[in-house]
Amino acid sequence: MTCKTAIKLTIVLSIVSAALNWYIFFQSNNASPLSSSSHELDYSQTSGILNGSWWSREKQSNDLIGGPITNSTAPSGVHLARPNTTPTTTTDSTPRRSFSATMGADAANSSSSSSLSTTTTTTTTTTTGNNHYNPQEYERLLQETLIPLPDSQVNTTNHIRTFMAGLCNQYQRFLGTVLLAHKNGYGQIIEESVTWKDTFGTDAFVYTSKLWDVVHWNSFYPTLPRFARYDKNIHTDLTIVTNKKHIENDTIYEWNETKYNVSANHDIWKDVTHPPPLGQHPNQGEIQYRQLMKLIDYGKAHTSRPEEYEIYTTILKGALRPHPILQGIIDKTATSLGGTNKNGFMVIHARVEPDMARQQVCTDKKVYFMDNITDMIYRQFPEPPVETVLIVFARSLLERMEENAQGKRRGRNHLDKVNKYNLDSINNLLENGMWGGKVKVIEAGSELVQNDGDPFYRRFSNIAGGIVNFFLAVQSKILVGTEVSTFSTLSMNTRFYREERENYFYRPDGLHSATPPDSNKPHRFVC
Numbered sequence: 001m002t003c004k005t006a007i008k009l010t011i012v013l014s015i016v017s018a019a020l021n022w023y024i025f026f027q028s029n030n031a032s033p034l035s036s037s038s039h040e041l042d043y044s045q046t047s048g049i050l051n052g053s054w055w056s057r058e059k060q061s062n063d064l065i066g067g068p069i070t071n072s073t074a075p076s077g078v079h080l081a082r083p084n085t086t087p088t089t090t091t092d093s094t095p096r097r098s099f100s101a102t103m104g105a106d107a108a109n110s111s112s113s114s115s116l117s118t119t120t121t122t123t124t125t126t127t128t129g130n131n132h133y134n135p136q137e138y139e140r141l142l143q144e145t146l147i148p149l150p151d152s153q154v155n156t157t158n159h160i161r162t163f164m165a166g167l168c169n170q171y172q173r174f175l176g177t178v179l180l181a182h183k184n185g186y187g188q189i190i191e192e193s194v195t196w197k198d199t200f201g202t203d204a205f206v207y208t209s210k211l212w213d214v215v216h217w218n219s220f221y222p223t224l225p226r227f228a229r230y231d232k233n234i235h236t237d238l239t240i241v242t243n244k245k246h247i248e249n250d251t252i253y254e255w256n257e258t259k260y261n262v263s264a265n266h267d268i269w270k271d272v273t274h275p276p277p278l279g280q281h282p283n284q285g286e287i288q289y290r291q292l293m294k295l296i297d298y299g300k301a302h303t304s305r306p307e308e309y310e311i312y313t314t315i316l317k318g319a320l321r322p323h324p325i326l327q328g329i330i331d332k333t334a335t336s337l338g339g340t341n342k343n344g345f346m347v348i349h350a351r352v353e354p355d356m357a358r359q360q361v362c363t364d365k366k367v368y369f370m371d372n373i374t375d376m377i378y379r380q381f382p383e384p385p386v387e388t389v390l391i392v393f394a395r396s397l398l399e400r401m402e403e404n405a406q407g408k409r410r411g412r413n414h415l416d417k418v419n420k421y422n423l424d425s426i427n428n429l430l431e432n433g434m435w436g437g438k439v440k441v442i443e444a445g446s447e448l449v450q451n452d453g454d455p456f457y458r459r460f461s462n463i464a465g466g467i468v469n470f471f472l473a474v475q476s477k478i479l480v481g482t483e484v485s486t487f488s489t490l491s492m493n494t495r496f497y498r499e500e501r502e503n504y505f506y507r508p509d510g511l512h513s514a515t516p517p518d519s520n521k522p523h524r525f526v527c
Contacts, residue, residue: 344477
């Protein structure tokens with residue numbers, strides 16, 4: 001080998017080595033939303049901050065943490081089902097017309113909120129659960145409440161960041177954004193600037209007013225900042241970019257994005273801007289939320305930050321509630337799940353998807369098998385405490401992994417076997433029920449939304465289904481979940497402020513009360 005050849009080879013090897021080290025580092029600190037450390041498809045995702053981004057860490061693994069789980073590695077008294085054995089192996093819906101979010105007369109001079117144009121005429125009144133929802137009347141109230149207040153009365157801001165990941169990650173960031181707006185003295189937020197992502201579905205962004213009851217939210221002003229539509233005559237440094245997305249048949253969803261229309265040398269953060277922006281750094285809202293959660297955990301929030309504490313508790317107590325169409329699905333489902341005897345229903349958040357098994361965080365708090373969870377429930381409740389059980393889980397993730405495993409020429413690995421075992425266990429529960437068949441078991445979420453008949457929510461069923469699942473968990477008689485999940489934790493904390501205290505975390509040694517009767521603070525998420 002010549003000297004030149006040796007030098008070239010050395011350089012090539014150095015480049016390859018550097019690239020490999022970078023790849024390993026990136027995989028260990030992956031910034032992709034598909035591999036965040038507490039990633040939860042469809043219904044939630046644990047947030048984190050990595051190098052100034054929203055994404056969390058995940059160290060990839062081909063097997064369960066610590067290798068195959070056996071009874072010998074389990075805590076005393078806890079049965080771990082073997083993945084090489086297989087267990088023996090409906091929802092109500094009422095079709096509804098679509099909600100037409102067309103512009104009202106008050107918005108004639110504005111580039112405004114979403115427009116859902118269809119060839120279907122909306123009905124005058126629709127029964128949604130225990131409420132009577134009149135689309136035309138609600139639309140009138142919505143357009144009225146979105147009229148912006150003048151600058152002389154309130155400070156307005158335009159949010160420049162987007163919410164990413166699963167529903168509960170976005171919910172936490174929304175809470176942080178509201179806290180950040182209050183901290184900066186803003187009492188009004190441009191509604192088009194706050195959007196929610198239909199993650200793992202269409203990946204499109206949806207207005208707050210299409211998912212949440214903004215008429216109800218704005219009634220809490222000035223405790224909470226109100227939402228207002230963009231008005232070109234008031235918000236002079238903003239412009240609108242209109243997007244369109246085909247839903248089905250002749251239904252088109254239109255939404256507007258706010259963009260700053262200023263000169264190249266205009267600094268929106270330093271120069272006078274109408275309206276000023278919110279969210280200079282990607283993690284500002286998240287930091288606000290986490291700081292408040294820490295103060296609540298220390299018992300200091302109500303004295304050190306009383307206004308922020310009031311904002312947080314006001315939201316969780318009910319200021320943020322689903323859009324009337326979604327709330328109707330929730331109320332109707334909750335009523336049917338409670339049964340004729342009105343014994344109520346239990347929600348089990350079965351966080352047994354394979355991505356959770358890969359994550360090397362809070363492993364001492366995880367339960368990997370579905371039948372371990374039900375065994376704990378049977379020990380806690382020897383007799384059925386409810387009429388129905390609703391299981392919340394990411395079916396698509398389990399089924400996708402099972403489909404991939406069937407095509408492997410070298411056979412299933414351990415994680416594939418665990419995944420199939422859990423999928424079979426859940427399907428067995430759905431078919432045969434719990435407590436010896438005395439209690440029916442169902443799954444809801446996206447399926448309920450898809451069967452409801454509204455084309456908009458059927459199209460964006462991931463984010464809408466996550467909202468339905470979350471508030472069914474909030475309205476349940478008993479909630480069983482895991483402290484390694486933001487879905488479980490945030491829904492239980494919501495129930496805490498609504499005086500619903502029958503909430504349990506499953507851990508390897510059994511069920512533990514998440515909100516004991518004598519507790520004076522909610523659980524703080526740390527995983």
